[in-house]
Amino acid sequence: MSITYPSNESEALLHFKAAFNDSTGLLSSWVNGTDCRIMWDGVVCNNQTKYVISLIVYGLYQGVISESLCQLHFLTSLKIFGVRATLPSCLGNLTYIQILDLSVNELSGMIPSSICFLTHLAYLDLGFNEFNGSIPSCLGNLSSLYYLDLSNNQLSGNIPISLGSLTLLRHLYLGGNPLSKSIPDSMGNLSLLESLSIGDTQLSGITPPSYTQLSSLASLDVSGNRFNETVASSSLPPSLVDLRLSLNHNQSVSETFFHNLTSLELLYLSDCMLNFSSTWIPSFQLREISLVSCMIDDAFPPWISTQFSLHKLELVNTGLVGEIPSWLLETNPQLLVLNLSRNHLEGTIF
Template structure:
């Protein structure tokens, strides 16, 4: 068969299985097919269909098999409903698809912001980003260095209570890294200058750890 998918199919609201693979249908998946909410299997593979995957397929709760392979579809692949299950969704042979769940291994869509950045060598740049810590680091409190502009500043001093709380903060951070991360992380160079203090003198372990 050839031509466009008949819009009248949308009136078959009790349809459970629609298989029109290996034909010469062209055009888009019509919005009228959004009324076929009882579909359990939809096979449109090996046609000349084009356009984007309609979002209404995400809401077909009974759909257990979806095959859109070997057409001319394009654009962003939705990520909800059956389209988040690679074992039940087949979309290969559509070279202009982007996005989708990671298991489809499709390129990013142009409007997507890239999560990774690279260094000057082109390698992934890895960094831990912290909020600004107004009170600097623990080294500056334990061993302050006199500066010309410190004349009118209040001298920094950590009470025993402050020191004990900071020690507990650091211990909790290390316990989390060692015992509660999916991959255990060991901080190989812990020292006072890597303990950052926020407005309330709560300690945060900084510097890049190694796995």
């Protein structure tokens, strides 16, 4: 027996379309009386049940995301890009949804708490919007999440302790929000976390000792904050590949800081206070180094001469004097980006 496509879903999509000014015709294929399973751009249906399971919409103008969207009860993936709109509070009705990507829009207001009812959600991206208010603590109930991005909004307040309950989380991005206070120790529970970005969040105090428990962490960005004490080397996991501490004005970094970091490849320490001895030889080989506005005396740091895999080197406004050493390019033939501006260098350019 054939399954007829539920007309209410087609009507729901048409209501969704009507709520926007689609002057560029991005949804021109959405026409009443046609089969949205085959002909409607961005719409994917289940082959057996014929219900809409995936919806991708991009580039619409001012409008509202109508509540008719919430009639698509069997959606498992929803992606909306470049939309200037507000969110309906009924999003919690999409109980089957696993992927919700509303990044790079102009969505405003508070993050609706109804999102916390989406217990099957594995991927949530609300980055690059204009959400304000605090991060809902109920997000800690989304136990299936492996990806959470709330970056580059206007979220304020504390990082909820409840986020430490997301034990399947592998990627967490909170940077670019005016958050406050310090990082909760509960973050140490995220043993599967591979990337953590909390840069430019105005966090202050001491970087927490719980980092050492993040045994899978490969990328850590805590740049642009107000940490006022030295991070102990023992507080960072040896799994780190990418470390960004730039623009923490009182952050002091010495060679003991890198004692456990044998896998490091990307190092960004701009505007930090460096204290490296002339005999230090790192136990890693870097691909990228950025030391902008770090006073490193007159000469090129000897430890950089031990790096043979550099693709990018920035030593800007560091007080360098004299000639560029010949070993710099001889030992790094694959160097793609070299920025030595705002120093006192002289001699010929090889």
